[in-house]
Amino acid sequence: MLTANSLTLGRLLLALPGMLAGRRYQRRALSRELAALLQVDDSRIVLYDSGRAAFAALLQLHGVGPGDEVIVPAFTCVVVPNQVPPSGATLRFVDIQRGSLGYDWQMLDIAIRRHTRVVVVPHNFGIACEVPTWLREKHRQVRFVDDAAHGFASRCAGQWLGSYHDGAFFSFEYSKNLTGGIGGFALLPAGDYLPQPALPEVSCADQWRLLATLKAHLLSARWPLLGRIAMALLRRLRLIYRSGDHEVLDGAPHPARELPLLSAVLIRAQLARLPATLAHKQQLAARYRAMLDTLPDIAQWQAPADTHWVRYPFALPFPVVDKARLARELTAVSGLAIGVWFDDVIHPAGSFRHGYQPRSAPHAEALAASVFNLPLNINLAVDDALAHKLQRLQQALAQLLRQQKESA
Numbered sequence: 220m221l222t223a224n225s226l227t228l229g230r231l232l233l234a235l236p237g238m239l240a241g242r243r244y245q246r247r248a249l250s251r252e253l254a255a256l257l258q259v260d261d262s263r264i265v266l267y268d269s270g271r272a273a274f275a276a277l278l279q280l281h282g283v284g285p286g287d288e289v290i291v292p293a294f295t296c297v298v299v300p301n302q303v304p305p306s307g308a309t310l311r312f313v314d315i316q317r318g319s320l321g322y323d324w325q326m327l328d329i330a331i332r333r334h335t336r337v338v339v340v341p342h343n344f345g346i347a348c349e350v351p352t353w354l355r356e357k358h359r360q361v362r363f364v365d366d367a368a369h370g371f372a373s374r375c376a377g378q379w380l381g382s383y384h385d386g387a388f389f390s391f392e393y394s395k396n397l398t399g400g401i402g403g404f405a406l407l408p409a410g411d412y413l414p415q416p417a418l419p420e421v422s423c424a425d426q427w428r429l430l431a432t433l434k435a436h437l438l439s440a441r442w443p444l445l446g447r448i449a450m451a452l453l454r455r456l457r458l459i460y461r462s463g464d465h466e467v468l469d470g471a472p473h474p475a476r477e478l479p480l481l482s483a484v485l486i487r488a489q490l491a492r493l494p495a496t497l498a499h500k501q502q503l504a505a506r507y508r509a510m511l512d513t514l515p516d517i518a519q520w521q522a523p524a525d526t527h528w529v530r531y532p533f534a535l536p537f538p539v540v541d542k543a544r545l546a547r548e549l550t551a552v553s554g555l556a557i558g559v560w561f562d563d564v565i566h567p568a569g570s571f572r573h574g575y576q577p578r579s580a581p582h583a584e585a586l587a588a589s590v591f592n593l594p595l596n597i598n599l600a601v602d603d604a605l606a607h608k609l610q611r612l613q614q615a616l617a618q619l620l621r622q623q624k625e626s627a
C-alpha cells in the first residue's frame with residue numbers, strides 16, 4: 220500500500236542532519252509547533268511513540284478503572300481496544316453509521332450506560348465530526364475522547380480536530396497523514412495536566428529499522444518495482460519495523476515509549492510544509508470525487524472542505540468476499556494503489572477479537588466488506604498521468620458494477 224503520505228525521499232534525507240540537535244531539543248520544538256498549529260497551550264501536547272500509547276495515557280488521565288466501561292467504535296484498528304483491558308474497565312463495541320463512518324448519535328445515546336466513562340469518537344479517514352451538545356449534556360459522566368489517528372489537521376466547523384472534546388490521540392505511523400514511521404501524541408483537554416513518567420527510549424537499532432522501512436515505502440511511491448524489491452530484502456533481513464504480532468494477534472497492550480528522535484525530525488519537516496501538502500491532497504481528493512461521481516452506485520462521503528484525508532474512501536454497493544484480491548486487481552489495472560481499510564470491524568482481519576460478537580455491528584460489518592480507498596500522497600502528481608489512471612479505474616469499476624448487475 221502506498222504510504223508515507225506527506226513525505227518524499229528528498230525531504231527525508233534533508234531532515235536527517237536535524238538529528239544532530241538531539242532528541243530533547245527536537246521533541247520540545249515539535250511540541251511547540253504542534254501547539255502553535257492547533258492553537259493550544261504547549262502543556263496540552265504530550266508526545267509518545269504511538270497513537271495507542273497516547274490513548275492509554277488519556278484513559279489514565281480520565282481515571283478509568285475497574286467498574287467503568289469504555290465504548291469503542293466497531294470499526295477500528297485492534298491496537299485501540301487493546302489499551303482498555305489493562306485499565307480494569309470493560310470494553311464495548313458500538314456500531315457506526317454507513318452515512319457518516321461515525322456513530323449514529325441516537326444509537327450512541329441508547330448505548331451509553333451509568334458506568335460508561337469514556338466514549339472513543341472515530342473520525343475515520345480524517346472526516347472530523349462533533350458530538351452534539353445535547354448528548355454531552357445528557358451524559359455528563361462520560362468523557363468523549365477523539366481517535367484522531369486518521370485526521371491530523373482536519374477541521375470541523377473551523378475548529379481543529381481534537382481541540383473541542385475531552386482530549387484526543389493522534390498517530391504519525393507510516394500510513395498516517397504525517398509520518399514519523401511511528402509516533403503519536405495526546406492532545407489533553409484544556410486545564411488538564413498529565414504527569415509524564417520518564418519512558419523508555421526506542422532503541423537505536425529500531426530507529427535504523429524504521430529508517431530502512433520508511434525508505435522502502437518512499438521508493439515504492441516513485442519506483443514501485445524498486446520499492447517491492449527493497450521491501451522484500453528488508454523482510455528477509457528482518458529489518459521491517461511494524462506492530463508486534465502479540466499486539467495484533469493476542470490483543471496485548473502497548474508499552475509506551477518516548478517519540479524517537481528520527482520521528483521528531485521527520486514530522487517537523489512535514490509540518491513546515493503542511494499548507495502546500497494539504498492543498499495537494501485536496502486536489503487529489505477532488506479528482507477522485509469527480510471520477511467516482513460518474514458511478515452513482517458507488518458510495519462516497521461528504522466531508523468539510525478543510526478535511527485532511529488520510530486516504531479517500533469509496534464503497535461498492537455489494538459485499539466483496541476477497542477484498543485484498545480485488546484491491547490488487549484494481550491496482551494492477553489502474554496503477555493507483557488501492558487500499559482495503561478497514562477490512563473488518565476490528566482491523567486487520569484475523570486480529571484479536573476482544574469478545575466482539577459477530578453481527579452485533581451490522582453496519583460496520585457491511586462497510587468493512589465493501590469499502591476501499593485511494594491514496595492521498597504528495598508523491599502522486601495531479602497531472603495527465605493521474606487522469607489516465609483514474610480513467611482506467613473508472614472503466615474497471617464500471618465493468619465490475621455491470622457484471623454484478625448481470626449476475627444479480
Ligand SMILES: Cc1ncc(COP(=O)(O)O)c(C=O)c1O
Nearest residue numbers: 269270271296368390391392403
Ligand atoms: C483508527 C486508528 N486509531 C488508532 C490507531 C493507532 O495508531 P498508532 O499506530 O500510532 O498506535 C490506528 C492505526 O494504527 C488507527 O487506524
